[in-house]
Amino acid sequence: MTGEGAEDIEAIEVDLFVEALRRRYGYDFREYNRASLTRRIRNLVTTFGAGTIGQLTDTLLHDAARLPEAISGLSVPVSEFFRDPASFACLRRDVFPALVSYPQVNIWQAGCARGEEVYSLAILLTEAGLYDRTRIYATDISPDSLARAAAGIFPARDLRDAVERYRSAGGTHSLSDYYHSRYEFSKIDTQLMRNITFAEHNLVTDGVFCEAHLILCRNVLIYFTNPLQNRAIGMFADSLVRTGFLCLGARENLEFSPARERFQIVNAATQLYRLKPSY
Amino acid sequence: MSIIHDSGANLLRLINEILDLSKVEAGKMELVREPLRVADFARRMERNFRHMADEKGLAFTIDVAPDAPPVIVTDDGKLEQITNNLLGNAFKFTASGSVTVAFTACADLAGGGLAIEVTDSGIGIPPHKLDAIFEAFEQVDASTRRQYGGTGLGLAISRRLAMLLGGDVTVRSTEGAGSTFRLILPVAADAEGQAAAREASAPKPRTAVPAAPPIAGTPERPAYTARTQPFLADDRSLIASGDKVVLIVEDDAAFCRSLMGIVRRKGYRVVAAGDGETGLAFARTYNPTGILLDVMLPGMDGWQVIEALKKDPATRHIPVHFVSALEEAPRAREAGAVGFLTKPVSQADLNGAMERLMHFAADRRRQVLVVDDDPTARFSVRKLVASASIEIHEAESAEDALAFLGQHEVDCIVLDLGLPGMSGFQFVEELAARGSIVPVVIYSARDLTPEESLRLRAYTDSIVIKGARSPERLLDEVSLFLHSVRHAPDAIPAEPDGDLAGRRLLLVDDDMRNIFALSKVLRGKGINVILASDGTKALAQLADHPDTEIVLMDIMMPVMDGYEAMGEIRKNPAFAKLPIIALTAKAMTGDREKCIAAGASDYLSKPIDVPKLLSMIRVWLARS
Ligand SMILES: C[S@@+](CC[C@H](N)C(=O)[O-])C[C@H]1O[C@@H](n2cnc3c(N)ncnc32)[C@H](O)[C@@H]1O
Numbered sequence: 001m002t003g004e005g006a007e008d009i010e011a012i013e014v015d016l017f018v019e020a021l022r023r024r025y026g027y028d029f030r031e032y033n034r035a036s037l038t039r040r041i042r043n044l045v046t047t048f049g050a051g052t053i054g055q056l057t058d059t060l061l062h063d064a065a066r067l068p069e070a071i072s073g074l075s076v077p078v079s080e081f082f083r084d085p086a087s088f089a090c091l092r093r094d095v096f097p098a099l100v101s102y103p104q105v106n107i108w109q110a111g112c113a114r115g116e117e118v119y120s121l122a123i124l125l126t127e128a129g130l131y132d133r134t135r136i137y138a139t140d141i142s143p144d145s146l147a148r149a150a151a152g153i154f155p156a157r158d159l160r161d162a163v164e165r166y167r168s169a170g171g172t173h174s175l176s177d178y179y180h181s182r183y184e185f186s187k188i189d190t191q192l193m194r195n196i197t198f199a200e201h202n203l204v205t206d207g208v209f210c211e212a213h214l215i216l217c218r219n220v221l222i223y224f225t226n227p228l229q230n231r232a233i234g235m236f237a238d239s240l241v242r243t244g245f246l247c248l249g250a251r252e253n254l255e256f257s258p259a260r261e262r263f264q265i266v267n268a269a270t271q272l273y274r275l276k277p278s279y
Numbered sequence: 280m281s282i283i284h285d286s287g288a289n290l291l292r293l294i295n296e297i298l299d300l301s302k303v304e305a306g307k308m309e310l311v312r313e314p315l316r317v318a319d320f321a322r323r324m325e326r327n328f329r330h331m332a333d334e335k336g337l338a339f340t341i342d343v344a345p346d347a348p349p350v351i352v353t354d355d356g357k358l359e360q361i362t363n364n365l366l367g368n369a370f371k372f373t374a375s376g377s378v379t380v381a382f383t384a385c386a387d388l389a390g391g392g393l394a395i396e397v398t399d400s401g402i403g404i405p406p407h408k409l410d411a412i413f414e415a416f417e418q419v420d421a422s423t424r425r426q427y428g429g430t431g432l433g434l435a436i437s438r439r440l441a442m443l444l445g446g447d448v449t450v451r452s453t454e455g456a457g458s459t460f461r462l463i464l465p466v467a468a469d470a471e472g473q474a475a476a477r478e479a480s481a482p483k484p485r486t487a488v489p490a491a492p493p494i495a496g497t498p499e500r501p502a503y504t505a506r507t508q509p510f511l512a513d514d515r516s517l518i519a520s521g522d523k524v525v526l527i528v529e530d531d532a533a534f535c536r537s538l539m540g541i542v543r544r545k546g547y548r549v550v551a552a553g554d555g556e557t558g559l560a561f562a563r564t565y566n567p568t569g570i571l572l573d574v575m576l577p578g579m580d581g582w583q584v585i586e587a588l589k590k591d592p593a594t595r596h597i598p599v600h601f602v603s604a605l606e607e608a609p610r611a612r613e614a615g616a617v618g619f620l621t622k623p624v625s626q627a628d629l630n631g632a633m634e635r636l637m638h639f640a641a642d643r644r645r646q647v648l649v650v651d652d653d654p655t656a657r658f659s660v661r662k663l664v665a666s667a668s669i670e671i672h673e674a675e676s677a678e679d680a681l682a683f684l685g686q687h688e689v690d691c692i693v694l695d696l697g698l699p700g701m702s703g704f705q706f707v708e709e710l711a712a713r714g715s716i717v718p719v720v721i722y723s724a725r726d727l728t729p730e731e732s733l734r735l736r737a738y739t740d741s742i743v744i745k746g747a748r749s750p751e752r753l754l755d756e757v758s759l760f761l762h763s764v765r766h767a768p769d770a771i772p773a774e775p776d777g778d779l780a781g782r783r784l785l786l787v788d789d790d791m792r793n794i795f796a797l798s799k800v801l802r803g804k805g806i807n808v809i810l811a812s813d814g815t816k817a818l819a820q821l822a823d824h825p826d827t828e829i830v831l832m833d834i835m836m837p838v839m840d841g842y843e844a845m846g847e848i849r850k851n852p853a854f855a856k857l858p859i860i861a862l863t864a865k866a867m868t869g870d871r872e873k874c875i876a877a878g879a880s881d882y883l884s885k886p887i888d889v890p891k892l893l894s895m896i897r898v899w900l901a902r903s
Pocket residue numbers: 075076077078079080083110111112113114117139140141142145201202203204217218219220223249
């Protein structure tokens with residue numbers, strides 16, 4: 001059998017897998033970047049101990065209990081505290097002062113993975129004196145990741161390694177003020193958790209659910225093809241208040257999105273945008 | 280030119296002035312238009328009047344705002360004649376205090392303009408005389424005339440000259456406190472002149488003069504082209520730049536003539552078109568302040584005309600009022616008209632129609648009411664928001680503001696919350712109860728509790744907390760309302776609905792925008808709406824209001840989400856049958872079932888389709 005033929009079979013299997021998840025559970029991965037999706041499906045085959053993608057599909061069709069595990073495997077929940085510190089520094093400098101004029105501030109963090117980013121944000125908001133009036137909606141497609149995020153327990157190393165980034169993000173206290181460590185784990189201070197709402201939300205199928213003054217969606221759109229990126233960005237624009245802020249990941253931008261003209265660039269290096277007032 | 284001080288020259292001056300006036304009125308005055316540097320002109324003014332100020336011991340300041348056009352194209356001599364007259368009067372009628380001159384940009388004129396305001400702290404003019412002072416031979420009264428001299432012709436001539444230059448002179452005054460005469464002039468009276476003015480005000484990069492829009496009818500309908508012969512004798516040959524023009528599109532000549540009479544009596548120039556194609560072409564050519572539009576027309580009908588007007592960025596902003604034989608107000612509203620009259624119409628109807636047109640006119644000065652008990656706070660808002668195209672009114676209490684609003688139309692209210700007497704909260708509620716649709720921007724000196732902002736958000740979504748960066752946002756919010764043409768269709772009040780009026784509904788949502796939009800619609804139907812922003816608060820509201828008849832429940836909420844809240848509600852036997860409609864942004868397979876399983880009676884996905892929601896509410900209220 002030629003290599004080309006083998007690839008064809010895998011492509012068919014991926015199609016069927018995607019179709020099965022969509023029709024059986026409503027999770028729609030059709031507009032995900034195929035190459036990386038295929039890589040993750042292959043990994044799932046291994047972790048599920050299935051021989052082929054076809055067998056993996058079969059398992060998932062019949063055993064709904066294993067769905068969260070599969071979603072979590074497909075969703076790449078890699079992150080770290082104060083990832084891309086320049087981006088956080090920019091939020092502190094350019095966004096927080098503008099948020100002070102609102103009586104209540106809503107932040108939507110889309111694709112929150114296991115919560116590293118949302119806790120980083122909560123720390124900086126606390127230091128800026130804004131956290132009391134802030135509500136953060138941290139959403140993700142993966143129930144597993146959300147449960148981990150809500151528990152707020154991380155390998156102690158993760159936090160120790162973040163000290164340098166916390167400093168360059170403009171942190172002014174000691175990072176250890178915000179967690180307690182026991183053995184090799186650290187638990188985030190409950191004070192930091194009090195204004196965070198974790199919720200399942202799928203950027204592919206679900207809609208606007210809050211009015212946000214700031215939306216962070218970093219390192220999520222890279223997994224999407226253009227039409228899906230555009231859907232998400234359109235939804236962000238609809239969720240934002242007039243002149244609200246949108247922050248994307250370092251490798252993402254709005255340049256090719258039809259919603260581009262609804263935004264102005266605040267800081268190109270950190271992919272920070274602001275919704276134009278529309279009148 | 281020198282100023283005449285000698286009263287012995289009075290007779291000569293009177294004769295000259297009468298000659299001038301008759302020349303202007305006969306249209307014989309010749310104009311020499313040339314680029315004029317505004318800064319130079321201001322300096323000349325200073326030179327001409329400094330000695331007079333010193334002589335009378337008056338403070339005299341001239342201020343050229345940074346936004347004033349640097350160069351205008353006009354007749355220098357005529358302009359000086361006008362300002363000499365205004366300044367001469369100011370010094371003449373002011374015994375102590377000051378005379379100030381301010382040069383600013385004037386947004387009221389198409390193509391840009393310059394405003395020169397001459398303000399004095401003199402004797403002022405009584406209100407009933409304000410209209411008359413521009414008539415020839417009028418002065419406040421005989422005794423002032425004796426005291427101050429003068430022929431009484433100056434202002435009449437100045438005004439005529441200003442109009443000749445494409446501008447106007449207007450006055451505001453408080454008796455005993457002083458007057459402000461405002462002269463406005465176009466940067467240039469025509470496109471060519473505008474280009475010259477731009478060029479002369481180097482070193483800005485040059486912008487191309489936009490190509491003139493096509494004047495003939497729309498290309499899609501070549502069979503019927505616009506007519507160039509006037510349909511009726513209208514004012515198109517008389518229009519000077521700065522004149523306000525109303526376009527009438529009406530094929531019934533007799534009716535059209537009577538409309539023209541009314542419009543002219545209100546001080547507008549009229550252009551009339553007897554068919555839709557011509558009307559459309561005239562709208563583009565004359566950029567009228569407003570349009571009165573018939574529906575049934577030869578060729579293109581009124582619906583097609585308004586559609587074409589709204590599609591074209593050059594005419595989209597022009598308010599359109601229908602006058603038609605058939606009652607089709609809802610369709611007119613949808614098409615973007617500001618009003619609809621059904622023939623036959625009374626004089627009062629037409630006055631009303633004109634008022635609406637002018638209220639929505641793009642070049643009208645916008646009215647802002649600032650409600651704050653602290654004069655310094657009012658002053659800083661005034662300083663922040665003020666511009667040539669915005670007029671600011673102040674009220675120091677909610678009661679005063681309500682009284683003012685009973686008499687005047689405003690475009691936007693800036694409201695402080697901590698007021699003596701009636702609070703800001705009660706004020707917005709009272710406004711809503713009166714059916715007011717004026718947008719309110721809250722400008723609060725203190726932070727708000729979540730309950731307070733929830734209470735306000737049912738009435739406004741613009742809340743600004745004072746702080747370092749807040750003025751910027753306040754300005755954003757206010758200008759949004761002032762420049763939005765979108766609020767026009769909102770102006771038609773919702774009708775209370777027979778079957779829903781008086782019903783009691785609990786709306787649970789953390790999305791403030793939804794709360795704002797939905798509660799407005801529901802209250803408009805006469806429903807008593809109570810609010811909660813999460814599940815826990817919903818339970819508390821139900822405990823306080825056990826007579827609630829229906830609940831709208833959002834799902835994704837902080838503290839306690841909608842699933843859990845519905846479960847809690849159903850645990851109470853008293854609420855076992857209470858209709859609950861779940862509202863959710865989630866659209867995945869199984870989300871509906873999850874809602875029903877959690878206790879929802881029905882389910883609606885976001886964004887909410889309002890008619891669908893209303894019929895769902897009706898169905899559930901009818902059943903119970
Ligand atoms: C690489 S992580 C990014 C984490 C974090 N934002 C950061 O930048 O460090 C990508 C996250 O996007 C989530 N995700 C993928 N598809 C999604 C979708 N359709 N809706 C919501 N979240 C999604 C994944 O579950 C994963 O947690």
